[in-house]
Amino acid sequence: MRVLVITGAGVSAESGIPTFRGKDGFWRNFDPAKLATPEAFARDPKLVWEWYHERRQRIRNAQPNAAHQAISKLAQHANEFLLVTQNVDDLHARAGIPKEKMVQIHGDIFVTKCSRCDFRRRDYEQEHPPSVAAATYGAAGEHEQRDVVPRCPECDALMRPGVVWFGEQLPLNELRRVENYFDRGRCDLVIVAGTTATFGYIIDWALRASRHGGELIEVNPEETPLSQFATRLVREPAAVALPLLVNQLIEL
Ligand SMILES: [Zn+2]
Numbered sequence: 365m366r367v368l369v370i371t372g373a374g375v376s377a378e379s380g381i382p383t384f385r386g387k388d389g390f391w392r393n394f395d396p397a398k399l400a401t402p403e404a405f406a407r408d409p410k411l412v413w414e415w416y417h418e419r420r421q422r423i424r425n426a427q428p429n430a431a432h433q434a435i436s437k438l439a440q441h442a443n444e445f446l447l448v449t450q451n452v453d454d455l456h457a458r459a460g461i462p463k464e465k466m467v468q469i470h471g472d473i474f475v476t477k478c479s480r481c482d483f484r485r486r487d488y489e490q491e492h493p494p495s496v497a498a499a500t501y502g503a504a505g506e507h508e509q510r511d512v513v514p515r516c517p518e519c520d521a522l523m524r525p526g527v528v529w530f531g532e533q534l535p536l537n538e539l540r541r542v543e544n545y546f547d548r549g550r551c552d553l554v555i556v557a558g559t560t561a562t563f564g565y566i567i568d569w570a571l572r573a574s575r576h577g578g579e580l581i582e583v584n585p586e587e588t589p590l591s592q593f594a595t596r597l598v599r600e601p602a603a604v605a606l607p608l609l610v611n612q613l614i615e616l
Contacts, residue, residue, distance in 0.1 A: 365441075365442050365443055365444075365552045365553060366442070366443060366444045366445075366549060366550070366551045366552050366553075367438060367439075367442040367444065367445045367446070367551060367552065367553045367554075367555075368445075368446050368447075368448070368545070368551045368553070368554045368555075368569070368570075368573045368574075369435055369438065369439075369445075369446070369447045369448070369554075369555045369556075369557065370447075370448045370449070370450075370554070370555070370556045370557070370559065370566060370569065370570060371431075371435070371447065371448075371449045371450065371451060371456070371556075371557050371558055371559065371602070372449075372450045372451065372557070372558045372559025372560065372561075372566075373450065373451060373558060373559070374557065374558025374559060374560075374584065374585075374601065374602055375429075375431045375432065375435075375449075375451065375455075375557055375558035375602045375603075376426075376429075376451050376453055376455055376558075377558070377601075378429045378430075378431065378601060378602070378603040379426040379427060379428060379429045379432075379453075379455055380422070380426050381419075381422065381423060381426055381451075381453055381455075384396045384397050384400070391415055391418070394411075394415070396415070397530060399411070399412055399415050400527070400529045400530055401529050401530050401531060402529055402531065402532065405479070405522075405524055405529075409513045409522050409524070410512050410513050412524075412525075413512040413513050413514075413525075414512055416473065416525045416527075417512060419473060420473055420474060420487075423453040423454065423455070423473065426453070426455065427455075427458075428455040428456070428458050428459035429455075429603045430603040430604075430606065430607050431557065431558070431601075431602035431603040431606045431607075432455050432456055432458075432459035433459050433460075433607070434606035434607045434609070434610040435447060435456065435459070435461065435557075435606065435610070436456070436459040436460040436461050437610055437614070438555075438610045438613065438614070439460075439461055439462075439465055440460075441614050442553075444548075444549075445465050446465060446466075446467065446541075446542070446545045447461055447465060447466045447467070448466075448467045448469055448542055448569065449466065449467070449468055449469065449470075450469060450470050450559060450563075450566070451468070451470070452468060452470050452471050452472055452473040452527045453473060454472070454473075454474060467538050467541050467542055468538065469528075469534055469535070469538055469539075469542070470527055470528040470534075471525075471526045471527035471528045471535065472486070472526050472527070473525060473526070473527055474486055474487055474526075475487070475525070475526025475527075476514055476523045476524070476525065476526060477523060477524060477525075477526045478516035478518065478519060478521055478522075478523055478524075479516075479521050479522050479523065479524045480516065480519055480521035481516060481518055481519045481521065483516050483517065483518045483519070483523075484526060534565070542569060546569075546572055546573060550573070550575070550576045550577075550578060551573040551574060551578045552578050552579065553578060553579050553581070553613065554570050554573045554574040554578055554579070554580045554581070555581045555582075555583065555606075555609075556570050556580070556581070556582050556583070556584075556590055556594075557582075557583040557584070557602045557605075557606060558583065558584065558601075558602040559584070559588075560584070560586070560588050561588045561589055561590040562588075562589070566590070567589060567590050567593075570590055570593070571593060574595075579595050579596065580593060580594045580595050580596070581594060581595070581596045581597075581598065581609070582594040582596070582597050582598065583598045583600065583602050583605045583606060583609070584598075584599070584602075585599055585600060585601055586599075
């Protein structure tokens, strides 16, 4: 079986990672959708970094949930598998999806990259584990560093989080990996979970992968623009629906 899974914020929400939508997503009365922009970073890089440091800390303290585990199980059983996630956290990876089977189309929150040159590094390993961070900087959730705006060791420009902000292009090499997967053949099964599918490219990929008779399953509590195209709708949160669904699919 050739499988494509697409996930969004709804999959991580049940691990306690707030989505950008609704009042739960607000941070110090700021709308994250307005902080996650190049304009916000140009205006106040310290504020934007403080928000990302807190988000990183929250993700480190979070655990993968039943939805992440179920997707990982499906990946092990499929002949060919690709996960395209809009989530910038590492919960899919920690649930056991190998790097080569996953595309983080909106980037990786633990990457810090230069805003001018090509320099980038992954900060996860270099930063403090949660226990040390908590002892050094106070309770989890507080930002992890006092010196919040890092500078590039190569060119001294401001460094920024390695995520795709609103209004920015998707990373080319990640796009290419998705295209390569499509080029190698049609999918028998496409699951779109925990995303409202508001981005056109999500709908486009789901439809392209499932054409020629593949099943397209949407897992989302609410109707989305993709619902009309799905061959099966599961109107439940991902952490509830996916374990059952994956077990069913594996038995088939
Ligand atoms: Zn640089």
